Amino acid sequence: MKANQAGPLIGIMSARKSNGSIAGNGPLFIALQKKLISLDGISFVFTPEDVDTDHITGYTYSPDKNHWVKEIFPYPNLVYNRVPFRKSEQNQQYQRLFSILKEKNIPFFNPCFIDKFELYELLKTHPFLQTFLPQxxxxxxxxxxxxxxxxxxxxxxxxxxxxxxxxxxxxxxxxxxxxxxxxxxxxxxxxxxxxxxxxxxxxxxxxxxxxxxEITSAEYEGNRFDFRILAHADEGKYILTGIGIRQSQEQGITTHIPSGGRLLPYELLHSKEHDQFIETIIPYIGRALSDRFGYFGEFSIDAGVSKTGQYYIYEVNSKPMSFDEHEIEEKKIEQLCRLFFQLSNFQI
Incomplete structure (x- = not known):
């Protein structure tokens, strides 16, 4: 299959909603397809129910027609796990597909959602990362x-x-x-x-x-803020893709934008100390996750700094949400496509 291919065939694994339609981050899937086409690759979205012994029925986005087209595909060179529901990932069909991919030596990432307490226990065993964990x-x-x-x-x-x-x-x-x-x-x-x-x-x-x-977070103009950090694997290392700042507003419980948080540019609060903390923790977290759960190609980190200057890691997310910062989303698409090529042994 590879001899006459200019670029990789990427399978994006998702799940079906209760009404039978495919769930997931449509804008991300479309952006990836457009970028892959420009690099002579192609992607399709599928669910485990669509998998047969020698082919997969999936949906590929056609930029010319501006809609999704149902087609039959061979097994892809790589599978990108974007299953949006924890329950779906745990059912037998998904687990069976993960086994098939391993048998066929088809690389895939990311292997699973992360349980918050499992993550805490994992990072707690790490001599360096444990220093940044809240009790x-x-x-x-x-x-x-x-x-x-x-x-x-x-x-x-x-x-x-x-x-x-x-x-x-x-x-x-x-x-x-x-x-x-x-x-x-x-x-x-x-x-x-x-x-x-x-x-x-x-x-x-x-x-x-x-x-x-509860950590007494550092504040900007009277309200606390957190770092939202996006990281990707690249040539066997883990590197920073982008940093956003999220600030609490009407309520102080969470800085998440859907719950009323506010977006601030990182440049506004940028410091050498912040940079050093963020760039240092990324490789350690990436390796710890991959050693424990299976290969992670991307993750996001919610982190913060206290009023006394102590840094904290709050959460790590295996299926990063879309960033509201346009430039971070663009860089994410580039990094993912670069990783697709690296893992499937194609040259960009």
Missing amino acids: TILIQQKKDLITFLQKQISIYLKPAQSSKGKGIFRLKLMGSSKVQLEGIYLQEIYKTFNHFWENWGKELLEKNYLAQE
Whole structure:
């Protein structure tokens, strides 16, 4: 198949919605196809249900016609995992496809979504990265959480398997017994921790919540900010693709833009210290993820700096969201296509 190919055939793996249509980041898929065509490659989007023993039925975007075309393809030179739902990735069809790809020696990335507590435990074993981790526990019983809250006074509650700031709360000890719970659209005060637990304990346990110490973040013009860092593999190394700043606005729970956060250019808060921290952690995180879960070609990092100048790693995301910064998105497309060529042994 490769002898008469100018560029690689890239399979982008996604999932179907309940109505049968294909889910996923359409604008990303279209941008990748346009870039690949300019490099004499081609891509198609498929789901595991579309896979046969010797071919895959998929959808390729036609820039000339400005719409998706259904076609039958041979197995691709590389598979890019953009499955948008955690549940889909865990079902048998997906796991079977991952096995087929390994048997056929077809490279693929990224292997999976990351569980937040698994990530914490992984980074905690790393001598260098562990210095940037906020204190964190998995909530397994009531007494663990009350002990942790009494020690930290103010903590974040996060579902171990979620993204985009969904389901995040801040829990504060007010005086000797009252506790305050704050969400993006919620604020409640409970007379005692026991009252809080009666209302929330079941959900915290069922959804595998973890508790994390609240960091007193550095501020810009009165509101806290975080770094959103995008990284890609390149020639066996991990390099920085782009940095954005996200700042909290009406609420201080999260800086995510869908929840009311604000975008700031990195240049506004740029410093040598920030650069050094970001560029140093990227290779360590990339290697740690790939050693533990399988090959990671890209990831994003949510990180921050405290008022005292201590840096923190909050989260690492295996399926980075789109960046609102146009130049970062453009560079992402370039880096991904370069990686597609490298991993499938084609020359750009």
